[in-house]
Each structure stands twice: as C-alpha cells, then as structure tokens.
Amino acid sequence: xxxxxxxxxxxxxxxxxxxxxxxxxxxxxxxxxxxxxxxxxxxxxxxxxxxxxxxxxxxxxxxxxxxxxxxxxxxxxxxxxxxxxxxxxxxxxxxxxxxxxxxxxxxxxxxxxxxxxxxxxxxxxxxxxxxxxxxxxxxxxxxxxxxxxxxxxxxxxxxxxxxxxxxxxxxxxxxxxxxxxxxxxxxxxxxxxxxxxxxxxxxxxxxxxxxxxxxxxxxxxxxxxxxxxxxxxxxxxxxxxxxxxxxxxxxxxxxxxxxxxxxxxxxxxxxxxxxxxxxxxxxxxxxxxxxxxxxxxxxxxxxxxxxxxxxxxxxxxxxxxxxxxxxxxxxxxxxxxxxxxxxxxxxxxxxxxxxxxxxxxxxxxxxxxxxxxxxxxxxxxxxxxxxxxxxxxxxxxxxxxxxxxxxxxxxxxxxxxxxxxxxxxxxxxxxxxxxxxxxxxxx
Amino acid sequence: xxxxxxxxxxxxxxxxxxxxxxxxxxxxxxxxxxxxxxxxxxxxxxxxxxxxxxxxxxxxxxxxxxxxxxxxxxxxxxxxxxxxxxxxxxxxxxxxxxxxxxxxxxxxxxxxxxxxxxxxxxxxxxxxxxxxxxxxxxxxxxxxxxxxxxxxxxxxxxxxxxxxxxxxxxxxxxxxxxxx
Numbered sequence: 001x002x003x004x005x006x007x008x009x010x011x012x013x014x015x016x017x018x019x020x021x022x023x024x025x026x027x028x029x030x031x032x033x034x035x036x037x038x039x040x041x042x043x044x045x046x047x048x049x050x051x052x053x054x055x056x057x058x059x060x061x062x063x064x065x066x067x068x069x070x071x072x073x074x075x076x077x078x079x080x081x082x083x084x085x086x087x088x089x090x091x092x093x094x095x096x097x098x099x100x101x102x103x104x105x106x107x108x109x110x111x112x113x114x115x116x117x118x119x120x121x122x123x124x125x126x127x128x129x130x131x132x133x134x135x136x137x138x139x140x141x142x143x144x145x146x147x148x149x150x151x152x153x154x155x156x157x158x159x160x161x162x163x164x165x166x167x168x169x170x171x172x173x174x175x176x177x178x179x180x181x182x183x184x185x186x187x188x189x190x191x192x193x194x195x196x197x198x199x200x201x202x203x204x205x206x207x208x209x210x211x212x213x214x215x216x217x218x219x220x221x222x223x224x225x226x227x228x229x230x231x232x233x234x235x236x237x238x239x240x241x242x243x244x245x246x247x248x249x250x251x252x253x254x255x256x257x258x259x260x261x262x263x264x265x266x267x268x269x270x271x272x273x274x275x276x277x278x279x280x281x282x283x284x285x286x287x288x289x290x291x292x293x294x295x296x297x298x299x300x301x302x303x304x305x306x307x308x309x310x311x312x313x314x315x316x317x318x319x320x321x322x323x324x325x326x327x328x329x330x331x332x333x334x335x336x337x338x339x340x341x342x343x344x345x346x347x348x349x350x351x352x353x354x355x356x357x358x359x360x361x362x363x364x365x366x367x368x369x370x371x372x373x374x375x376x377x378x379x380x381x382x383x384x385x386x387x388x389x390x391x392x393x394x395x396x397x398x399x400x401x402x403x404x405x406x407x408x409x410x411x412x413x414x415x416x417x418x419x420x421x422x423x424x425x426x427x428x429x430x431x432x433x434x435x436x437x438x439x440x441x442x443x
Numbered sequence: 444x445x446x447x448x449x450x451x452x453x454x455x456x457x458x459x460x461x462x463x464x465x466x467x468x469x470x471x472x473x474x475x476x477x478x479x480x481x482x483x484x485x486x487x488x489x490x491x492x493x494x495x496x497x498x499x500x501x502x503x504x505x506x507x508x509x510x511x512x513x514x515x516x517x518x519x520x521x522x523x524x525x526x527x528x529x530x531x532x533x534x535x536x537x538x539x540x541x542x543x544x545x546x547x548x549x550x551x552x553x554x555x556x557x558x559x560x561x562x563x564x565x566x567x568x569x570x571x572x573x574x575x576x577x578x579x580x581x582x583x584x585x586x587x588x589x590x591x592x593x594x595x596x597x598x599x600x601x602x603x604x605x606x607x608x609x610x611x612x613x614x615x616x617x618x619x620x621x622x623x
Contacts, residue, residue, distance in 0.1 A: 084572065086531045086533055089572040089574050124612060127613055162470075166569075167513050168570075184512040185512065200464065242575065243533045243575045244533060244574075245536065348532070435538060436536055436537050436538040440541045
C-alpha cells in the first residue's frame with residue numbers, strides 16, 4: 001500500500017530549490033492549468049474526490065464551487081499553514097522540504113478560483129519555514145511563475161506570506177481570516193461562509209497546505225486516475241504524522257485504506273511500540289478526535305480490520321469509532337495514564353479557547369480544574385460524572401469546533417477508560433511519578 | 444528617546460504593508476509586531492505598541508487588544524534568550540514535564556521568570572508541530588529537538604558562553620544588511 005505522490009521527490013538532492021524542483025517535473029501542472037478553463041480545473045478536483053486534509057475532510061472541489069462568482073469583489077485563496085493540532089506536523093515537513101510544491105499548488109488553485117492575490121498564513125512559531133517559503137516564492141517570481149502575465153497567459157497572481165503569532169484557534173478558517181485582517185482570532189458566525197464573505201468580506205477559499213499541494217498532482221494525472229487511489233470515498237494519499245511511543249516517529253505518506261495494524265507494526269511505518277511494550281491507546285487524528293483503546297483502533301466493533309480512511313476510522317460513530325482528522329497519530333504505551341494525558345490536552349484547550357462562547361471559555365476551565373484535582377490526587381469518584389456532565393454541555397453549543405474538540409477527548413476517555421479514572425482517584429501515588437524522558441534526573 | 448525601527452526594519456515593514464489592498468494596512472499588524480519584538484528587545488512595551496500603531500495609522504488600543512491575544516508576544520521584558528519548551532500532549536508523552544523541571548532547577552527560575560543575570564527566560568508553550576522529534580524547545584527561530592537533560596545542558600552552555608541573543612522569533616539576520 002505504499003504510494004508516494006506528495007513526497008515522491010522528497011529525497012532528491014536540492015529539491016528545496018527551484019532548479020531541482022523544476023528539473024523533476026515541477027510547475028508542469030501550471031503549464032497545463034493555464035491552457036484550461038478555470039471551471040474545468042474545479043471539475044477535475046471534484047472528480048478526484050480530494051477531501052480537505054486539515055481535519056474536516058470536506059470535499060475540496062465542492063468547497064471551490066461555492067465561491068461567489070456574481071460579485072464584483074476580488075476572490076482570495078488563503079492557505080491554512082497554521083498547523084497547531086497537537087500530534088500534527090505533516091505540513092511543516094512538507095513546507096520545509098518541498099516549499100515549491102506548495103507554491104505550485106497555490107498558483108493552480110488560485111487560477112481555478114480566479115484569485116489574483118493569495119496568502120499563505122503560517123503559524124508564527126514556524127518563522128524559519130516562513131523564510132524558506134519566501135525564498136521559494138521569490139524564485140517563482142524570478143522564473144515567471146508569479147507576477148504579471150504568468151508564462152505569457154495573461155493571468156496575474158501575487159502570493160504573499162503572513163505569519164500568525166501563537167493561537168491554535170487561527171487554524172479555524174474564520175479565525176484565520178480575522179487574524180489575517182490583523183485582529184484577534186475570534187471565529188465568525190456562519191453563515192455567511194467564507195466562499196461568500198471571507199477575507200475583507202470578499203469571496204475566499206481557505207485550504208490546508210496538504211490539500212493545496214495535492215492539486216498539481218491531480219491535474220497532472222487527471223481526477224479520475226487520482227480517484228482510483230485509496231478506498232471508497234477516501235481517495236488518494238494522506239500524510240500521517242506519527243508520534244508518541246512508537247519505534248519510528250515521523251511523517252508517512254500512505255494510500256488511504258492502509259490497515260491501522262500494518263501502519264503501527266510494520267517496519268515500513270511506525271515499526272511497533274518502543275521498548276517492546278504493549279500499545280494501550282491511540283489518538284488517530286490529532287488531539288481533538290476521540291481516543292480509542294488498542295482493541296478498537298485495530299478492529300471496528302464489528303470485528304473488521306480498521307483502515308486508515310475517513311470512513312473506517314469513524315465506523316461506529318463516537319461510541320466505538322474516532323476520526324481520521326488531521327492525520328496526527330499519537331500512540332500511547334501501557335505505562336500511560338489516560339487521565340493525566342487528558343488533563344494535559346484539556347489544559348491545552350482551556351489555554352487556546354478564544355473566550356467568545358461561554359460554554360467553551362468556562363467549560364474548558366472547569367474540566368481542566370477537575371482533571372487537575374484528580375491528577376493531584378484529590379479526586380472524588382463523583383468527579384468522573386461531573387466531567388461527563390460538563391463536556392456534554394459544551395458539545396454543540398459553540399460558534400466554532402474548538403468546543404467540540406475539547407469535549408470529545410474527555411467523553412471518549414471516560415467512555416473507554418473509566419477504570420483509569422477510578423484507579424487514579426483511588427491510588428494516585430501509583431501513577432503520578434511515571435517519567436518518559438530518556439535520561440530523566442529524578443529530583 | 445522615542446522608539447524607532449532601524450532603517451532595514453522600516454523598509455521591511457513598508458514592504459509588508461504593501462502586501463494588502465488599499466485601506467487594509469491593519470492586516471500587517473501581526474508581522475509588524477514580530478519585527479517590533481526583534482527590534483525592541485523581545486517584548487512589546489506600551490511605547491513599542493504605540494509606535495506600531497503609528498506605522499499602520501490605527502489606535503494604540505487596537506494594537507494592545509491584538510498583542511494580548513497571541514501567546515508569542517511578550518507583554519513584559521524577557522531575557523536575552525527565551526527558552527520555549529513545548530508542554531503539550533505528544534511532548535509530554537516523551538518527557539517534556541521533566542525537561543521543564545530540569546531547566547527550572549538548573550537556572551533556578553520558574554516558568555515565566557527570567558534569570559537574575561537577564562540571560563534566560565523560561566516559557567512553556569503549546570504544541571510546536573514537531574511531535575515526532577519530541578520533546579522539543581524553541582529558542583529564537585531555532586527548534587531544538589529530541590531533547591534530553593544532557594542536550595539541554597549543551598544548548599544552555601552554548602548560548603551562555605557565546606552570549607547569543609535569541610529573544611525574537613523573527614531573526615534579525617533575515618533583514619539586517621538588506622538594502623534600504
């Protein structure tokens with residue numbers, strides 16, 4: 001099931017630079033695109049079945065077709081490079097090693113959307129990658145792929161970088177747009193959707209880095225060919241960033257439909273659990289998706305092998321399933337306290353809540369407090385039900401999905417690991433002092 | 444003396460402002476605040492925010508409300524080197540908690556504090572998108588990955604011995620010496 005499309009040329013020497021990138025087929029999709037009608041490119045993307053790679057999995061071609069064509073206002077394409085979902089580091093990898101792949105995707109996608117100015121919003125912590133991309137953009141200008149009258153086609157496009165400044169919420173597309181306008185990253189009420197009123201109230205498409213980087217390959221091979229890769233409605237390849245207690249953490253490009261078991265245990269991918277330990281739990285798609293115990297991540301509740309695909313991972317809904325999400329794959333071995341890990345995640349959501357909606361602003365804080373109390377060894381059995389109650393009151397009651405993202409990990413941890421909570425509350429000292437550092441200095 | 448960007452920084456700032464349509468210059472606020480931290484010692488004083496407001500022709504309070512929203516902007520003075528240790532789940536699973544404790548003990552400061560000699564500030568930050576090489580710490584624009592206590596010793600020694608500055612994510616080397 002090994003299939004490399006996005007990362008095919010990652011090991012080519014000098015591929016970060018323009019010369020090597022171009023010599024290996026780079027920018028061919030732009031040449032092809034400029035001879036096509038923009039709407040035909042949107043059709044190819046629809047045929048390919050490409051789905052948003054940032055986490056939501058929304059069909060990209062459909063998202064593009066929503067853009068308001070009647071307005072006299074300019075259209076904008078904004079690339080979401082605000083990769084901040086804990087466990088996810090695929091976009092950073094892609095941008096750092098293949099900056100031109102993103103630039104090429106930006107040009108083709110902008111042309112398809114009739115955008116003449118596009119922005120790449122990259123998280124501020126990645127300023128060193130920002131400079132790598134600025135260099136790639138400058139090279140693209142110098143070689144006639146950006147600017148006025150690109151390759152003599154009459155099409156003009158400017159692509160600019162924009163750094164964020166440390167706010168997870170700016171990964172939410174309307175929060176990102178607010179931030180790009182120089183404001184606090186408070187998500188907007190929808191509708192209107194960005195395709196109608198986005199950046200500066202103009203029609204805007206916001207796409208993830210990996211989504212945009214896939215576009216040139218789809219155009220080169222044709223949408224129908226791309227749709228043959230993968231399984232069912234999960235077409236193509238996906239970058240999975242694997243981390244936690246595995247032997248070989250890193251970014252892997254997989255064909256969608258790869259069995260989870262193979263991904264975890266095969267030497268081609270994660271190479272099994274480090275130190276010969278047993279796998280306890282997996283968070284399969286970034287910290288926001290439900291955590292699953294080993295038996296449910298390897299097999300669905302029906303006993304079928306679980307696959308790395310949008311459908312298979314969500315088989316069983318939130319009762320026995322999870323989500324593919326961003327592809328941030330976090331494995332935890334048998335020594336991990338799910339409760340302590342959950343406290344850490346909940347602290348993250350509390351810290352990152354923008355504060356607009358009371359259920360999220362207050363609820364994440366309450367959950368963090370209750371979990372901290374348990375972690376400190378002062379928990380009561382009734383706290384488990386209290387946590388359940390609070391998460392249920394956040395879910396579905398907020399402007400943006402950060403509320404749900406904070407509630408799902410709590411709900412799933414209680415659902416699948418209630419025993420962990422009970423043990424921690426009864427015998428906290430047994431769990432408190434586990435260390436994971438290679439050369440931990442015990443104080 | 445009133446605060447002012449260096450000539451190179453001012454040129455950069457004006458080039459950034461040009462990236463946005465007429466009348467939308469406020470969009471340049473985030474990048475300009477990064478440059479302000481690089482220019483003015485790693486934090487945003489009221490004077491620094493007022494200066495940036497002037498460059499964008501917006502009110503100082505508009506700068507303040509944005510600056511306080513984003514965790515990368517420091518609202519109080521920092522040391523010459525800011526050590527930002529990731530504390531989120533995947534790093535925590537690989538021992539980030541122990542790294543923080545180790546640095547606290549080594550430098551005799553708590554999170555958010557600066558050493559008495561003004562050399563180091565310790566911050567904990569949320570996920571830095573480098574979970575596969577956890578635990579990690581960012582110093583300036585540089586990511587230090589796969590941390591161990593021994594590595595932390597080496598990094599801190601290196602910055603101290605060479606009195607390297609690393610208080611800003613926007614590294615001055617990217618614009619110093621450029622044409623103005």
